[in-house]
Amino acid sequence: MIEEQNPWKKRFERERNARKESEALLEEKSIELWQINQDLEKEVEKRTKDLESALIEANKAHKAKSDFLANMSHEIRTPLNAIIGFAQYLSKSEKLDTKDSKYASIIETSAVSLLSIINDILDFSKIENGNFxxxxxxxxxxxxxxxxxxxxxxxxxxxxxxxxxxxxxxxxxxxxxxxxxxxxxxxxxxxxxxxxxxxxxxxxxxxxxxxxxxxxxxxxxxxxxxxxxxxxxxxxxxxxxxxxxxxxxxxxxxxxxxxxxxxxxxxxxxxxxxxxxxxxxxxxxxxxxxxxxxxxxxxxELDEYVEEENYNINVLLAEDNSANQELMKLVFEELKLNLTIATNGFDVIEKYIHNPNLYDIILMDINMPEINGIEAYKEIRAFEKKKSLNSTPIVALTANAIKGDKERFIDLGMNDYLSKPIKLPELKTLLSKYSKK
Missing domain, CATH: 3.30.565.10 (Histidine kinase-like ATPase, C-terminal domain)
Incomplete structure (x- = not known):
């Protein structure tokens, strides 16, 4: 009887040992899989951090490029504004003889061509970056x-x-x-x-x-x-x-x-x-x-603002570039308008606060040293609110020509926008519009 049970006992032992070996192997493999999973999670976490870092760096590089383009646009357009403006004035001046007037016209044409090339390069860069x-x-x-x-x-x-x-x-x-x-x-x-x-x-x-x-x-x-x-x-x-x-x-x-x-x-x-x-x-x-x-x-709206040459308007201009200051003096002299020039952000705030009822409109250059046009705008609006004054129209002036500039300044509360180089017909339309108010 005992001998008959031995085969079953041996078989049971074999099965039990096999089960133990399977369980041990399963546990070993589970530990291996857990370790592999841990390693994978660490690798995924590392890769995610690397990708996040790369994205941050890419965004920094993209912002740096956009800032560079904005700055270059401003730096190039600012002197071009003066060149084109003075050339236009000289080419139409009766004080010049025909020969000199022709030379002034050539300067104007060349400057406008240069501006066109700059605009093309900047626009193409925007298209390449998906910013257009x-x-x-x-x-x-x-x-x-x-x-x-x-x-x-x-x-x-x-x-x-x-x-x-x-x-x-x-x-x-x-x-x-x-x-x-x-x-x-x-x-x-x-x-x-x-x-x-x-x-x-x-x-x-x-x-x-x-x-x-x-x-x-x-x-x-x-x-x-x-x-x-x-x-x-x-x-x-x-x-x-x-x-x-x-x-x-x-x-x-x-x-x-x-x-x-x-x-x-x-x-x-x-x-x-x-x-x-x-x-x-x-x-x-x-x-x-x-x-x-x-x-x-x-x-x-267009019927409201009929362009006239007889404007009745006092203008405060914030402009830090001396050449553009001289140009605007010339333009406003030709238009027979009163112009006050502020040379920086602090100056425009001081001049406005000193006599807020004097000015019908403020032309605010955005890129100025020390305090920029946006900060100056906010200070003026805060002063008006404190003194319960009506808001004087403030127009943003910028040579940046970057996407969304106009919308950004309007959203801030500015009344209008002019890009540099300033075109005389656009300036006249603007002055006509606000002289009615």
């Missing part, structure tokens, strides 16, 4: 187009170009779009047409209404020239950055090769694109469609 944005506002359609045309009238006159501007009278008076960027696109296309159209050639600028309902309008912009044209194999390539077309009349490449690429990026953000039709030695047509909201509000 569209800011839509209400604007007057015809006036927008007419202002661009007037910018190029002298250049076209110098080349004896036959220019035709056709604006559909059924187009809504006011639309909602990015006025600055739309002007940039039209300006670039007109500038290219002038560059590649020979003397006594022709350029036509058409603005057509394709369709309209109560809220939306579809517009077509066309710029047609009988210039040099573009070889078929190069039409697609010219929308690529850094591609320059050769002006066959002088065998030189013209421009940076960025303008059309930037324009196409602007139009993409406006849900459009540049369309090109061209035939070599016969001419080109550049066009784009623009769908935009119709604004009825602006038509009422």
């Amino acid at each position: 944005e569209i800011f839509k506002n209400k604007c007057e359609t015809y006036k927008l187009c007419k202002n661009v045309v007037e910018l190029f009238s002298q250049k076209m006159g110098e080349k004896y170009i036959d220019f035709n501007f056709n604006f559909d009278e059924n187009i809504p008076k006011s639309i909602v779009t990015d006025e600055v960027r739309l002007k940039q696109v039209i300006s670039n296309l007109l500038s290219n047409a002038i560059k590649f159209t020979q003397e006594e050639g022709s350029i036509t600028f058409n603005v057509k209404l394709i369709e309209k309902n109560d809220n939306l309008a579809l517009l077509l912009f066309e710029i047609i020239d009988n210039g040099l044209g573009i070889p078929k194999e190069k039409i697609e390539a010219i929308l690529t950055p850094f591609i320059q077309l050769e002006n066959v009349t002088n065998k030189q490449h013209v421009g940076t090769g960025l303008g059309l690429s930037i324009c196409n990026n602007i139009l993409k953000l406006l849900d459009s694109k540049i369309e090109i039709e061209s035939e070599e030695n016969k001419g080109s047509k550049f066009s784009f469609y623009l769908e935009c909201n119709i604004s009825s509000e602006l038509e009422e």
Whole structure:
């Protein structure tokens, strides 16, 4: 009987030992897996920290680059503001003879060209960094187009170009779009047409209404020239950055090769694109469609602010750059307006607090030493609140030209915005607007 039980006992022992070995092996493997899991968690934690550190460094580098671009924009535009402004004044001065007036005009044209190149480089950098944005506002359609045309009238006159501007009278008076960027696109296309159209050639600028309902309008912009044209194999390539077309009349490449690429990026953000039709030695047509909201509000607003030369307004200007101070003195002297200049942030606060009822508007340079324009603005508003005074309109002036500047300053509570170099028509419109208040 005992002998019969031995095989079962041995079998039981074997199974028990096998189970113990399995449990021991399982425990050993569990410990190994736990250790591996711990190591993986540590590795994931380390990698996460590394990625977070890398992201922080990337953000720092991105901010440093943005700050650098903002600073470079300010540093370059500030002297250009004075160069362009004084050149414009001299070229129109009756005190200069024809020869000197021509030289002043050349200085102005060269400075404006330099500004255009700087703008292209800065815009391309914004596009590369994903910082290029569209800011839509209400604007007057015809006036927008007419202002661009007037910018190029002298250049076209110098080349004896036959220019035709056709604006559909059924187009809504006011639309909602990015006025600055739309002007940039039209300006670039007109500038290219002038560059590649020979003397006594022709350029036509058409603005057509394709369709309209109560809220939306579809517009077509066309710029047609009988210039040099573009070889078929190069039409697609010219929308690529850094591609320059050769002006066959002088065998030189013209421009940076960025303008059309930037324009196409602007139009993409406006849900459009540049369309090109061209035939070599016969001419080109550049066009784009623009769908935009119709604004009825602006038509009422525009009627309120009719531009006048007889302004009744006292201006306080905060400007630390001596050349720009002299330029603004000259401009306001020509406009027969009262101008008080503050040389820094502390000075503008002191002058305003000393006589707050004297000034109808404050033009506030944002980038000033010691105390900047934003801090000065806050101090003035705090003083007005403490003394229960009406808020004096404060307009931000900046040469930074960085995305969202206008919106940022308006959100802070500033009343308006002007970018440098300051354009006289924009300044006149602004002064006319606030002289009514």
